Amino acid sequence: MVREVTVSPIRLQDIEAMEARGIRREIVDGQWVQMVGDGMAGELHGAIATNLIVALGTYVKTHQLGRVYPADTTYILSEDEQGVQLMRLPDVSFVAVSRVKTENRQSYYQLAPDLAIEIISPSERAVDIRAKLREYLRAGVRQVWQVYPETQEVIVHLPDGTVRTYEVGQVIPGADVLPDLELPVEDIFAA
16 A cells, blocks of 8 residues: 655644744755754854855945854745745855845744855765755855865855865955955954
């Protein structure tokens, strides 16, 4: 006997109910996925995220470019009549001033950030890292930074397929997303 499994569409109220229970999940292909480490991050991850938020946040605020957000900011990247299909929570993100929410600020972003930054943990699988990168770029993210704490490298991906690796001693340019930004890689990994 073959049993059919019916999967209910995930709606905004379902996401709100999960978060009200203290559960953070992402959505891929219309299904809940458990985040690496179940949303738990170690001190190094937190220190790197803080360094990025402070450096980028200060730059963005000084130049009135938009807003920098922490990991608990939700982006619904794809939704259709079957519900939310893709939802991500980047470790750090940036939204340009022309796209920053000014109304209904308690709700989720229903657009792609201009910059999504993922701090890669040793437990993450390469296939999952590549899939998330493709999803971000397909959704319209203008730059994706993959931060590797173990090697102190940042890999920057652009929608046109350009990929550049930055190491300690080098400077990451903001390009057209964060004009005139020059972020030293060592500032990201500073103790």
